Amino acid sequence: MFKKDINPAKKTKVKSSAQRALRSKLCDSYPLLAPYIDEIIPKKSQLDVMKLPDFATLYSLESHPLFVEIEKKGADDIFLPHLKLVHAFPHCFKRVQIDRGAIRFVLSGAALMAPGLTSPGGRLPPAEEALKPGEVVAVGAEGKDEICLIGILKMGTEEMKEKKKGVVMDEGHYLGDGLWKLSVE
Amino acid sequence: MADAANGEGAPVEPQARKVVYCGVCSLPPEYCEFGGTVKKCKEWLEDAHPDLFERLYSESSVEASLSTLSLDAQKRAERDAQKKAARAEASEAREQEKKAAAKVYIKRIERNKRKYVTAVIGLEAHGLELKKVAKDFGKKFATGSSVTKTASGTDEIVLQGDLSDEVYDFITETYKGVPEDNLECIEDKKKKSG
Known part of the structure; x- marks a missing residue:
């Protein structure tokens, strides 16, 4: 966005x-x-x-x-x-993780897709802490400490595990986007 | 990472983590490799934060990060990165060229026979904020100084009074980013108004 x-x-x-x-x-x-x-x-x-x-x-x-x-x-x-x-x-926000292959797409502003989260490098919360659509979630990356994307989920985490397909989050705020570069001096 | 495990309820000390951001691409250094200016970022990090550089770019950590991807994906990512780097370089070169070519005009406009205003056009191309510069002009010369929109939609600074020579000196002295060759004084006589 x-x-x-x-x-x-x-x-x-x-x-x-x-x-x-x-x-x-x-x-x-x-x-x-x-x-x-x-x-x-x-x-x-x-x-x-x-x-x-x-x-x-x-x-x-x-x-x-x-x-x-x-x-x-x-x-x-x-x-x-x-x-x-x-x-x-970072620990104040709900968090999921994407695999390494997805990082470069996320950082160029693509919509986040389910396979990036369900693959071995990704991480989703367990069923009892499932996240629902509409929640604000921070997205980390495999092998990195910092969060690279934050946005509103479009699909619940349980649904992702089931389908492993489709758009999970679009219109997020990612590293290096317009908002990141905006200076508020 | 600062953990809030001090058991006294409300944290007293600042809990915010200080994150280092790359001075070249502004991302956290871990993500520099996706920014397209990897080479420059690496140099900067080695200079500014040697310990971080050691951690991120030591051979073992590079290998570890590569091994998680399949060979095919690795190749694709590499090609993509190269393309991105080339693009970033090209855009930077273009920007510099544009900057070198961008002229700044100091225009003396006749307002009313013996009264003049001075317009400064084109400072924004050199990365200056017109509003702040206008304020500085106003302070320096003790005259009215404002940012006005021209008919063509661009902004210019308009100063009261004939100050073209003074402005020329002031710009060359205070804003080193503007090459003196690009400064030009021109005069604009008002046409006979009907």
Whole structure:
């Protein structure tokens, strides 16, 4: 979804009341992040907001991008963390892993396909921790420590194991895409 | 990796991990090999973070990462990487050429017989942010200075007053990225308005 380079738009300051609401919403969507919320968004800080194309807004703190809020028609907005934030708190997000062969396709912006996850190099959570479609998931890679992609699942993990086919995630935020390169100075 | 296992509930110390990002392609160094500028990235990493370089590019780790792929896939990946590298190089060369050719015009425009404004056109091609530069101009020369859209859709900086020579000196002195040969002063006389 951020495949193309994004031109930096004007930054505006977030109202402190809106910032408080944002904090609580973040804690709701990412309960694992809650203990660190004071570090990510300190209470007395001033967030900046920038409008991005495709009904997305980027929240940043002192030139560090934090979250993108994506408006969905008819549903709640989705918060997608910026990969730099994911790198800082990797264990706060649900995680799957792709095999080595898939990395180069992911990093050039292809949709994530099920075989990349179900093959021996990939990793999916066990059945009792199955992920449902619509969840925000961080995607790691075989032999790498860092997350290379984050996005919204289109297919549940159990379904993947069964079918081993089809698109799992499109419109994610991957390393080196327009959002990654966007500077919020 | 910082583990939050200090048992006291709320973490006191900053828990965020510091991740090194490549200075060339901006990705985490592990992913440099997919960026198309592998060679440069490698040089940078060796310079800036020798320990990381050792870990990532030592022979054993390279071999380990290769052995997981089938031979066929390896070949395909290699060809792809080469193509990507060539493309990245070409685009970089093109960019540099463009930069070398991009002219900056300092235009003196007659506004009202003895009054002039100075327009600076083409600074953005040299990687400068017009808004910031305009602010600097305004501070330096104590005049109005603004970024305006021209009819053709490009942006230019407009300064109040005839400052073409001063601006010329200021640009050559402060913005070293702009080669002096590319600077040009031109004069624009207002046509007789009807």
